[in-house]
Amino acid sequence: MRMETRECAIMFDMGAYIIYGGEGVCVVEDIGCPNVSGANKDKLYYTLSPLYRTGKVFAPVDTPVFMRPVISREEAIDLIRAIPGVNGELYESMNLRFLTEHYQKAIQRYECIGLVKLIKDVVEKRRYAAEHGKKLGQIDERFMKRAEDMLYGELAVALDIDRGEVDGYVKNALATMEAGGEFNG
Secondary structure (H helix, E strand, O other): OOOOOOOOOOOOOOOOEEEEHHHEEEEEEEEEOOOOOOOOOOOOEEEEEEOOOOOOEEEEOOOOOOEEEOOOHHHHHHHHHHHHHOOOOOOOOOOHHHHHHHHHHHHOOOOHHHHHHHHHHHHHHHHHHHHOOOOOOHHHHHHHHHHHHHHHHHHHHHHOOOHHHHHHHHHHHHHHHHOOOOOOO
């Protein structure tokens, strides 16, 4: 059912794939005033359908929540090519609040290269912990999973592949580059 549209600065068209805050990848299903309780009838809303969970999100077009288009296929390929140059760093804090804030800042930038960095940081921390007979903490694991979910979801759309294929796709690309081959997507 098509909703009535009004004049407003609309950033995204219907059918566009976007990153919407913590929801990750969503498709813009409609633009207008939804017929739901609590919706301001004087505002335009995006009706968003998250790709990796059920439900709908009604977001005002002028929402302060972070929104941007999903990266292009070319940007995804460039990102994968850049992965070997991203170095993982060991971030340690005994204060769980500081550790959480550190990871949360990286997540809330919604930048693919930042998500790659976060993943590599946690992989480095896991390696260091294993070398010292320790286990990686739950906060580290949780944020790494969150970063992977966000990154792999966006790469799947950009590369037009199934989300479950992204990890293997990236690993194959990295192996090709490591062996001296050229990765062209």
